[in-house]
Amino acid sequence: MSGYDIKQLIQGSIGHFWNESYGQIYPSLRRLEADGLIEEVSGGGGGGRGRREYRLNHAGLRVLRSWLEEPAQNDVVRHETSLKLFFGAQMGPEAAAAHVRRYRDVQQRLLQRYRSAAERLEREQAASPHLPYWKAVLDGGMRYAAMVIEWCDATLEELDRLEETAL
Amino acid sequence: MSGYDIKQLIQGSIGHFWNESYGQIYPSLRRLEADGLIEEVSGGGGGGRGRREYRLNHAGLRVLRSWLEEPAQNDVVRHETSLKLFFGAQMGPEAAAAHVRRYRDVQQRLLQRYRSAAERLEREQAASPHLPYWKAVLDGGMRYAAMVIEWCDATLEELDRLEETAL
DNA sequence: TCGACCATGTAACGTGTTACATGATTAT
């Protein structure tokens, strides 16, 4: 694929748990080529400017597979909504609730998108070896969003009670 | 608090969704002091070497509060386990399952820790204005871990089926 | 012909971790 393709693919599939910018992608392609892990494909199709398409070679596939089998690093997350809620006492229940509602909205919309993505997946990748894995990942996203929505609802009720108590 | 205190507090409470290293903390304290948002407290208690304790002043509290009321940035997460699972077809169901089991173990242990943290919270912060907010954050962590464990179990079953089909 | 989109690339900046260097205090 080309750098542009990679970016598009990421945005259209795993964008909600992984992202890369062009500023990462293009220099990385350079490095991978210099390291002999990818090779440029000549007949890379038309498109804009000077499109350059690459593919993994044997060495690259070997490196990919060995990376895949390594244990994942502990994903250290930074969750700003939680951080702000942790300081909730500094802003009061109303302001805290605004954060929770915003988070709920985002996840609600995301859940809709996951559902249509799941339909599309079943249709378009029916025979693909990727199907079971992509479904599992997507299922994780849907469970996450559903869980968050429940938590938001519970938290909003709690914050409501807190506000009434304060009056 | 001192830089050291801040690091300890983070590790003991919000470490699972937010972290900072000393390399961030000490330079930040410098900058905050230069910007006039925190002030050094003279009687900062003993301790090692040259302990320096700070507290927020009025200006700092104002800045904190205005930051708290701003909408949270969309937390762009990088979830390596999901990324590896996304490439599952390159490693097969067994290797993929190893990642899922590892993730399950981590969350299982985390869930235990959250439960004891919740008990401690109810005991030690019973009268604190922070209680409802800290409980909400912790509740989010528990729901997350429980959700992940369910997803792992479902995914492991699916991967098992996949492996049997392949035989 | 013009706008949307395809497409590549770099430089500046900001963020964050790790490794290293240093040394005081306290409990055993």
Next chain:
DNA sequence: ATAATCATGTAACACGTTACATGGTCGA
């Protein structure tokens, strides 16, 4: 005394985003 822990700080490096610069292709 000595180990654990309290404690501060910097430098090198790695990572990542944003803004900018550039220009080709294709359909209306």
